Amino acid sequence: MKGQEWYQADNVAEEYDDKRFSRGGRLIDRREKQAVLDALGPVDDRSILEVACGTGRFTVMLAERGADIVGLDISGPMLQQGRQKAAAADVDDHVEFMRGDAARLPFPDDHFDAVLAMRFFHLADTPAAFLAEMRRVAKEQVVFDTFNRFSTRSTYNWALPMGSRLYSRWEVDRLLDGAGLELTEATHDWVLPYGFYRKIPNELAASFRSIDTVIGGTPLGKKIASVSYWNTHV
Template identity: 75%
Template sequence: MKGKEWYQADDVAQEYDSKRFSKGGRLIDRREKEAVLAALGPVEDKNILEIACGTGRFTVMLAQEGANIVGLDISRAMMAQGREKARAAGVADRIEFLRGDAARLPFPDDHFDAVFAMRFFHLADTPAKFLAEMARVSKEQVFFDTFNDQSLRVAYNWLLPMGSHLYSERDVQRLLDDAGLDLVDAAHDFVLPFGFYRKIPNGVARPFRGIDLAIGDSTVGDDVASVSYWNAHVTQSAAADTRATDRASDAE
């Protein structure tokens, strides 16, 4: 995965939220949480897996909504931050933080009601493998976001310490097809890239966000959006094929 060593550094984990979700980044945090809740729907008593849970922003939020959730990440330092948040919120009993590899998930087929990943696929060096694993362990739903290749994000992508993988709609559709997933709906947002919002005060960011939303609601909004949220369901035929393959492997 791109920037793997950078991502796992203790100092990165300690400053991750404060650098990204303060100032104008608060707007990003709120919008991303809205997107996750809107896609996953009522989550009370659902079993959910979050890939690349990081510092637990979404993990803790969903536990507060009543979900039983596993947060998987490669960074011990990031998950330590998540455990602190869970304890402070009083939901530690609903969350299991697990260090693991998203390309080889340690769960059986159809284990979770939903599987999701945020801020992950732009770092993924083998996105097809990751998405296939997410589909394998989900009974029904897979949700994730991507950064887009026809957006202003291209202008500063080279500045990022780990680089970033940008996707076209065709790229995502190919990944979904290969993973046996049907796209249910998609949302596109943030004409102005995240890096812009993180650099300006929250009060200044609000007027820019208004302009951003106005462009997003126009006829060209989807085409120039820097972020897309993809909500997909596992096809029954794909799930059956997976189970048949597993049975054949066990018999050998």
């Protein structure tokens, strides 16, 4: 997986949320969390696995809403950040953080009601194998996101330190077919790339986000959106 060593550094874990979700990045955080909630629906008493949970942004949010959730990540420092968030939110009894490999999930078949992976597939070197594992342990639902090939992200992806794996709709359809998953809903967003929002103040970002949303609501906007959220069922 791309960036595996980088993600496991202590300083990266400690600074991760501040660097990505401060300033205009707050809009990104709110939108991603809403996308997860929209896809999963009510989570009270549902068992959920979050693959590549990182610092536990989504893990803790879902636990606060009553989910029984396991957050799995390969980075010990990232998991420690998640544990601190869970303790601060007083949801320790709903959350378990585990270090593990997404290519070999340590759970039996059909173990979770739903499996979630956000900000993961752009780093995946073998996406079909990862998605097949997620489907294996899911009884009902698999939710994930991708960065899109024909989008603004493609114009600067080459300049990123680790780059990103970009997906066309055809590639996603092929992944779903290979994993035996049926698409329930696809949502496409963010005409302007994430990196742009992170560089500007939150107040200014809100104005650009309004423009972004208007363009994104058009047929052209949906075609050039940089991010897609995929809600699938088993």
